[in-house]
Amino acid sequence: MPAAAVLPPRFQAWFAARGWNARPHQLAMLDKAQAGRSALLIAPTGGGKTLAGFLPSLIDLSQRSPRNTPAGVHTLYISPLKALAVDVERNLMTPIREMGLKIVAESRTGDTGESRKARQRLKPPDILLTTPExxxxxxxWEGAREYFADLACVIVDEAHAIWPSKRGDLLALHLARLQQFAPNMRRVGLSATVDDPDLVRRWLGAGGQDSVDLVLGSGGAPPVVEVLVSGGRVPWAGHTAEHAMAEVYEIIKGSKTALVFVNTRFQAEFAFQKLWELNDEGLPIALHHGSLSAEQRRKVESAMARGALRAVVCTSTLDMGIDWGDVDLVIQLAAPKGASRMVQRIGRANHRLDEPSRAIFVPASRFEMLECRAAADAILENHLDGDPERIGALDVLAQHVMGCACSEPFDLLSLYDEVRSAGPYSSLSWEDFEAVVDFVSTGGYALKTYDKFRRIVPGPDGLWRARNAQTVQRHRMNVGAIVSPATVNVRVGGGKRPVGGRKIGEAEEGYFEQLTPGDTFVFAGQVWRFNSIVGADAFVSPAPADDPKMPSWGGSKFPLSTYLASRVRTMMHDETEWTALPPDVQEWLAWQKLRSALPGEDEMLLETFPRGKRFYLVCYPFDGRLAHSTLAMLLTRRLDRLGVGPLGFVCNDYAISLWSLKPMSDLDLEALFDQDMLGDDLEAWLEESFMMKRTFKACALIAGLIERRYPGEEKSGRQVTFSTDLIYDVLRRHQPDHLLLRCAREDAASGLLDVARLGDMLARIKGRIHHVALDRVSPFAVPLMLEIGRERAPGDAAGEMILAEAEEDLIAEAMA
Known part of the structure; x- marks a missing residue:
């Protein structure tokens, strides 16, 4: 259908003035809106997805009739990132301003000022751009039903980044709630990277996937992806890509603006520091990650929008959506871990559909070179990583039930029906729902004698409501499904009684517990001296002349995706694919085949060898650090029972190394890796592990059993940990089937332990373990042996010299 038959004249003229034609998927979204249908749009970055989502609302608002009463919010836009909500607000104002539309569009995030928030509550904007939290x-809110009564559309941007998480569970529940307030509300999802659209449609819809239509945008120009071979060689081990920094700097000099992506905050600080040391020409290079203050992040974002920066070193905070215009290159330092994530990051370069985006991968080691090559091939073939379907978490539901009671009294049966209309909770049983409500109202059987856990109460009318105003206030101060490590404010100040100075950001509380006054570290791209920690504030002072003690904090590390792991195994097995690899990596693979073996596609290679006074077992599942850590823990328990005397282990995304006092080559290796380790062995380990307490703490915070923030104060991470540890011990003794213990076990299995993936791996290798007994270390084992050295070596010049000598010795031994 031609644009003139669909777009109103004012909008036709605006498109023409910009030299544009409305794209087919933009017109298709308009058709869906006019039919009152919800829709999921999947289209490449630069294809005008955001405009496609907003276009029906802009047209509807431009044609609305005057009314006597003030209108409420017409369109609610949900972004996973605060920066993205603000950026979309800025971009949305362009068509509104240029067409002279009388439409008010405003953002509201955690960084929005209180006066603006208060005004928005009294006078809602037509379009409100916000976050799930x-x-x-x-x-x-008490008046939520009235506030959203006029809601016509909810747009969920970057849907792929929200749905497969507890954050997605909570948003799905809130969409169900909004549908009760505004029954005719449409739901719109936007994404560039979805492997299985039906899963997202089921999550987004009010009645399964059939309630959400699928709209596909036409493909754009394929990206240009290169893998950097620095100086013609690839290091045997490492994870920072420090060896390639000089070449990365030269590449930045040759680009307009580059985004340098890393996977952790530690890597961001490290890379920024190294680039500054090389920056003899004084190029404007900035740093952006989630621990920096909101003010500093906004400064960087504004400078990017003005085209004033040559490079930004960043984490996932800049993964999505933001249109920077001048960015012409994306550099990924170290391995990408997932093809979908890299498609998202590459889309930040050259934000135009018809021109290719350019990206350079910089592997930090030889195993990472395999991963980078596999990721580059997957991206060019448009093969993405997938996520399994989610079942809604019960701790999230507990928070939602409390939120509903804060807003208005609710009827149990009506709320149950509402909750089941949310995709992740469509199969929720009445028994589980009752258990959640009982938990919110009493804390559960073992805690019901404690008055503080009574948060909702039934009234004479049979409706449930919040117990009192203080309970409501405490809930509102603790909403959300993101549980980050306990943090402290990093402030400039010193002395015995420091006064709160300028805040430069936040960092994990546990990191500062490792420091003593006088230690130096890198933060926000500068060197600081740690002075003291008082309450929730860490006081620091500038130390520009000192060599820093590098921070070990880093936020979460992405796991290697199942899809990429499979491609890496295939690449190693198929020698015809080696031609795409650098000569030294090809030689490494060839020597591994000669000295030991290469794992088959569905095999697991297992090597045993002596070295010094120890005996080593090294296996290569290629299933990610989380699954490997769990497997290593369980293997050490079994080896201990067998009297082998395991001394320790290290693992990475590709392999596991265990060492012991006795040989392991004569063991029944098939039995050692039997799937039954996920039964009693796993349960026994979890009973002893601190990991369950940490997982329980996260569930308790999400469910509202423990609050971090109180009116006028905030608990430190140590106080929260102490409280949750006490409750955990009580529940384990007196109510082992408590709702939150169930949640903690499920979370540990799917998150910290990756038990599902480990189970798949053990099933895959059953009867396919290829054991090679060696007399010395293999080429593949060298990176693991070097990681053992890094774990034990001191962080000084002498330690670096020891490691360098050890690396030379190991390589010589493996390649002899």
């Missing part, structure tokens, strides 16, 4: 606050 702010929506949770909205839904816990």
């Amino acid at each position: 702010q929506l949770a606050l909205f839904c816990a």
Whole structure:
């Protein structure tokens, strides 16, 4: 259908003035809106997805009739990132301003000022751009039903980044709530990277995937992806890509603006520091990650928008959506871990559909070179990583039930029906729902004698409501499904009684517990001296002349995706694919085949060899650090029972190395890796492990059993940990089937332990373990042996010299 038959004249003229034609998927989204249908749009970056989502709302608002009463919010836009919500607000104002539309569009995030928030509550904008956490606050307001009564559309941007998580569970519940407030509300999802659209449609819809239509945008120009071979060689081991920094700097000099992506905050600080040391020409290079202050992040974002920066070193905070215009290159330092994530990151370069985006991968080691090559091939073939379907978490549901009670009294049966209309909770049993409500109202059987856990109460009318105003206030101060490590404010100040100075950001509390006053570290791209920690503040002072003690904090590390792991195994097995690899990596693979073996596609290679006074077992599952850590823990328990005397282990995304006092080559290796280790062995380990307490703490915070923030104060991470540890011990003794213990076990299995993936791996290798007994270390084992050295060596010049000598000795031994 031609654009003139669909777009109103004012909009036709605006497109023409910009030299554009409305794209087919933009017109298709308009058709869906006019039919009152919800839709999921999957289209490449630069294809005008955001405009496609907003276009029906802009047309509807431009044609609305005057009314006597003030209108409420017409369109609610949900972004996974605060920066993206603000950026979309800025971009949305362009068509509104240029067409002279009388439409008010405003963002509301955690960084929005209180006066603006208060005004928005009294006078809602037509289009409100916000985050899932702010929506949770909205839904816990007394007047939420009236505030959203006029809601016509909810747009969920970057849907792929939200749905497969507890954050997605909570948003799905809030969408169900909004549908009760505004029955005719449409739901719109936007994404560039979805492997299985039906899963997202089921999550987004109010009645399964059939309630959400699928709209596909035409493909754009394929990206240009290169893998950097620095100086013609690839290091045997490492994870920072420090060896390639000089070449990365030269590449930055040759680009307009480059985004240098890394996977952790530690890597961001490290890479930024190294680039500054090389920056003899004084290029404007900035740093952006989630621990920096909101003010500093906004400064970087504004400078990017003005085209004033040559490079930004960043983490996932800049993964999505933001249109920087001048960015013409994306550099990924170290391995990408997932093809979908890299498609998202590459889309930040050259934000135009018809021109290719350019990206350079910089592997930090030889195993990472295999991963980078596999990721580059997957991206060019448009093969993406997938996520399994989610079942809604019960701790999230507990938070939602409390939020509903804060907003208005609720009927148990009506709320149950509402909750089941949310995709992740469509199969929720009445028994589990009752257990959640009982938990919110009493804390559960073992805690019901404690008055503080009574948060909702039934009234004479049979409806459930919040117990009192203080309970409501405490809930609103603790909403959300993101549980980050306990943090402290990093402030400039010193002395015995430091006064709160300028805040430069936040960092994990546990990191500062490792420091003593006088230690130096890198933060926000500068060197600081740690002075003291008082309450929730860490006081620091500039130390520009000192060599820093590098920070070990880093936020979460992405796991290697199952899909990429499979491609890496295939690449190693198929020698015809080696031609795409550098000569030294090809030689490494060839020597591994000669000295030991290469694992088959569905095999697991297992090597045993002596070295010094120890005996080593090294296996290569290629299934990610989480699954490997769990497997290593369980293997050490079994080896201990067998009297082998395991001394320790290290693992990475590709392999595991265990060492012991006795040989392991004569063991029944098939029995050692039997799937039954996921039964009693796993349960026994979890009973002893601190990991369950940490997981329980996260569930308790999400469910509202423990609050971090109180009116006028905030608990430190240590106080929260102490409280949750006490409750955990009580529940384990007196109510082992407590709702939160169930949640903690499920979370540990799917998150910290990756038990499902480990189970798949053990099933895959059953009867396919290829054991090679060696007399010395193999080429593949060298990186693991070097990681053992890094774990034990001191962090000084002498330690570096020891490691360098050890590396030379190991390589010589493996290649002899």
